[in-house]
Amino acid sequence: MHATLRRFVAASLLCFSVCCSAEVTRQRLTAADTEPDQWLSHGRNYAEDRESPLQQIDRGNVATLGLAWSFDTSTHRGLEASPLVIDGVIYTTGSWSRVYAISAANGEQIWSYDPEVPRSWGVNACCDVVNRGVAAWGDKVYVGTLDGRLVALDRTTGAPVWQTLTIDQTRPYTITGAPRAINGKIMIGNGGAEYGVRGYISAYDADTGAQVWRFYTVPGSPALPPESAAMKMAAKTWRGDVFYQVGGGGTVWDSMAYDPVLNLLYFGVGNGSPWNRHIRSPGGGDNLFLSSIVAVNADTGEYAWHYQTTPADTWDYTATQHIILADLTIDGEQRKVLMQAPKNGFFYVLDRETGKLISAEKYTKASWASHVDLATGRPVETSNADHITKTQMTGPAPSGGHNWQPMAFNQSQALVYIPAMESIAPYSTGKDFQYSPGGHWNLGQNDNNENSATMTSIPPALMRAVMQRIMKGRLIAWDPVAQTERWRVEHPTMWNGGVLTTKTGLVFQGTGDGRLVAYDAANGEVLWQTETGTGIIAPPISFALEGTQYISVMAGWGGVVGLMLNLPQSASAGTGRLLTYRLGGTATLPTNTISRTLPEPPDQLGSDATIGHGANLYNVHCMRCHGAGLQSGGLVADLRYMSPESHKQFKNIVLGGVLSSVGMVSFADQIDANDADAIHSYIISAAHLQWQEDNAAPWWKAIKSEFYDAFAYLVVFFGFSS
Numbered sequence: 215m216h217a218t219l220r221r222f223v224a225a226s227l228l229c230f231s232v233c234c235s236a237e238v239t240r241q242r243l244t245a246a247d248t249e250p251d252q253w254l255s256h257g258r259n260y261a262e263d264r265e266s267p268l269q270q271i272d273r274g275n276v277a278t279l280g281l282a283w284s285f286d287t288s289t290h291r292g293l294e295a296s297p298l299v300i301d302g303v304i305y306t307t308g309s310w311s312r313v314y315a316i317s318a319a320n321g322e323q324i325w326s327y328d329p330e331v332p333r334s335w336g337v338n339a340c341c342d343v344v345n346r347g348v349a350a351w352g353d354k355v356y357v358g359t360l361d362g363r364l365v366a367l368d369r370t371t372g373a374p375v376w377q378t379l380t381i382d383q384t385r386p387y388t389i390t391g392a393p394r395a396i397n398g399k400i401m402i403g404n405g406g407a408e409y410g411v412r413g414y415i416s417a418y419d420a421d422t423g424a425q426v427w428r429f430y431t432v433p434g435s436p437a438l439p440p441e442s443a444a445m446k447m448a449a450k451t452w453r454g455d456v457f458y459q460v461g462g463g464g465t466v467w468d469s470m471a472y473d474p475v476l477n478l479l480y481f482g483v484g485n486g487s488p489w490n491r492h493i494r495s496p497g498g499g500d501n502l503f504l505s506s507i508v509a510v511n512a513d514t515g516e517y518a519w520h521y522q523t524t525p526a527d528t529w530d531y532t533a534t535q536h537i538i539l540a541d542l543t544i545d546g547e548q549r550k551v552l553m554q555a556p557k558n559g560f561f562y563v564l565d566r567e568t569g570k571l572i573s574a575e576k577y578t579k580a581s582w583a584s585h586v587d588l589a590t591g592r593p594v595e596t597s598n599a600d601h602i603t604k605t606q607m608t609g610p611a612p613s614g615g616h617n618w619q620p621m622a623f624n625q626s627q628a629l630v631y632i633p634a635m636e637s638i639a640p641y642s643t644g645k646d647f648q649y650s651p652g653g654h655w656n657l658g659q660n661d662n663n664e665n666s667a668t669m670t671s672i673p674p675a676l677m678r679a680v681m682q683r684i685m686k687g688r689l690i691a692w693d694p695v696a697q698t699e700r701w702r703v704e705h706p707t708m709w710n711g712g713v714l715t716t717k718t719g720l721v722f723q724g725t726g727d728g729r730l731v732a733y734d735a736a737n738g739e740v741l742w743q744t745e746t747g748t749g750i751i752a753p754p755i756s757f758a759l760e761g762t763q764y765i766s767v768m769a770g771w772g773g774v775v776g777l778m779l780n781l782p783q784s785a786s787a788g789t790g791r792l793l794t795y796r797l798g799g800t801a802t803l804p805t806n807t808i809s810r811t812l813p814e815p816p817d818q819l820g821s822d823a824t825i826g827h828g829a830n831l832y833n834v835h836c837m838r839c840h841g842a843g844l845q846s847g848g849l850v851a852d853l854r855y856m857s858p859e860s861h862k863q864f865k866n867i868v869l870g871g872v873l874s875s876v877g878m879v880s881f882a883d884q885i886d887a888n889d890a891d892a893i894h895s896y897i898i899s900a901a902h903l904q905w906q907e908d909n910a911a912p913w914w915k916a917i918k919s920e921f922y923d924a925f926a927y928l929v930v931f932f933g934f935s936s
């Protein structure tokens with residue numbers, strides 16, 4: 215062969231092996247289990263089972279795991295991403311939809327990309343400014359941004375290649391979920407159903423960003439003909455037109471899975487806008503496709519089947535929770551199944567070819583329904599379910615028996631590991647519902663809580679003691695064939711991390727109290743654990759590089775419960791980090807805890823009635839970011855710690871919007887100057903309560919702590935034992 219030609223062929227082959235072998239293709243994604251070193255897509259494979267086939271770390275040696283390296287994002291909001299690992303590079307995301315490419319070998323940043331989401335968009339995010347990761351296809355990675363864009367980035371440089379606006383930015387849509395890449399298309403949905411939007415999922419061309427198809431999950435204007443056969447079917451299950459004004463909801467904000475043989479894309483659909491069914495659809499109806507699992511043709515978006523977990527949902531029981539595909543032997547027959555543990559408390563096993571229900575049993579306490587009727591496939595509601603005439607405590611709470619934190623399915627154990635919760639909450643039907651557009655919640659529940667005034671005098675430590683007894687978190691090993699629990703581990707907090715399992719019989723989970731733990735997949739025995747310095751909510755992943763297996767997890771406290779409840783163990787949450795472990799790792803974890811001292815609060819302002827009114831307004835407008843009882847844990851400004859200058863500027867901030875560039879937008883369209891004063895009074899009163907607690911003598915603190923614990927026990931025993 216001619217020398218020049220030979221060099222050309224050699225160079226081409228080199229280019230092929232270096233550049234082109236790294237392309238993420240349909241072939242690689244459908245055969246992800248043959249590349250155990252990588253983590254190519256959100257749930258590791260299209261079945262999203264989150265079971266690593268790697269063999270190096272096992273039950274015998276896991277106790278010698280140690281930190282290999284850590285990467286600091288220098289951010290203080292929740293981290294929920296599942297990192298991807300492709301040919302030695304980790305691609306992950308952090309708060310405000312930032313993307314990071316990090317060397318898997320040593321944790322050094324290769325590039326980062328900041329989509330510069332306007333901070334004022336944060337008010338549209340129900341559940342923190344989080345992001346659950348990127349998708350990879352070809353030579354690009356794809357991120358959905360909080361303000362509704364889908365952005366394609368060059369995987370080598372992080373440079374944007376294209377971006378597409380996926381939403382109508384006049385409505386409060388957000389994207390927090392990870393896109394999925396299937397057959398040259400990028401699928402993404404969105405969130406916003408607490409505020410009021412119409413849900414859908416779309417597919418975009420991976421090369422150009424052009425929209426290929428869109429599937430709406432709830433009907434559009436009742437005055438117009440339905441857009442598709444699926445919408446024609448759905449429209450028959452809705453009444454009135456309030457839902458269209460508010461949006462109807464049904465957002466596809468997280469889960470997807472894909473069966474390449476059936477070419478079906480499965481996705482989970484969320485709650486309605488507004489929550490309350492009597493307001494949303496007066497006169498009844500199932501309100502398709504709320505709280506449903508829907509299967510569509512991945513190439514065309516054409517409807518294949520649906521299963522509605524919670525017809526006429528009124529409790530925020532989304533079916534957007536993690537979906538796992540598996541082949542199970544049930545009654546002696548091999549079945550292609552789909553499994554989900556949605557918020558409503560039941561574990562579902564469906565036939566994924568037809569959508570037919572195989573079985574459903576409770577995996578946690580659920581008072582709204584007694585059971586699921588296998589003949590009709592419908593839940594049987596109890597007398598505790600409805601609240602049109604009275605407010606009732608019903609479980610699970612809106613945070614769900616299980617939220618977005620991914621489960622994992624271990625094939626040899628035949629067990630699903632669920633990051634589960636047990637909780638209850640008050641539900642009601644709001645009087646004189648008025649739709650409030652923009653960044654405001656529209657639940658259709660009673661906003662006015664007559665108990666607000668009494669609640670303001672409860673010591674913060676007592677509130678935490680009671681909440682910890684009502685809201686519980688645990689890891690459950692669930693047998694999906696027998697539909698029974700095999701083992702459980704109780705956690706100190708309700709809000710914990712997603713799950714990873716390995717073929718070697720391990721289960722990894724981070725906890726809200728700041729640990730990463732390895733369990734024996736067979737019985738839940740703790741085989742290893744380490745302190746992580748901040749509460750973990752993200753799921754761990756595993757990958758290998760040059761023969762060494764690693765476990766990696768995003769450690770950053772936050773998310774919907776992280777913002778609302780300041781749980782004592784994670785109160786001093788530090789900056790968010792990517793932590794990576796290997797056998798014999800010896801790196802030390804840099805400390806990064808925030809220490810805060812409460813400044814002496816200004817003099818009390820206003821009467822008890824004013825403080826109560828302020829508390830009520832705070833709970834409606836401020837609590838979901840600044841925390842219940844003003845205990846935000848420092849993720850978003852803890853208002854009890856306001857500086858004297860902020861106290862002076864209070865009305866300029868709340869009504870004038872002077873801090874909107876950092877996310878604190880004006881609420882002048884919702885409250886007036888008197889209301890702002892009342893909220894200010896409540897904040898000062900809460901600061902005084904905390905000041906007294908912080909400055910009490912140690913012996914008095916100890917006695918009180920015992921008393922609070924006993925009191926909390928009695929409250930729960932007599933108040934909520936059912």
Ligand code: CA
Pocket residue numbers: 407408484485530532
């Ligand atoms: Ca919701």
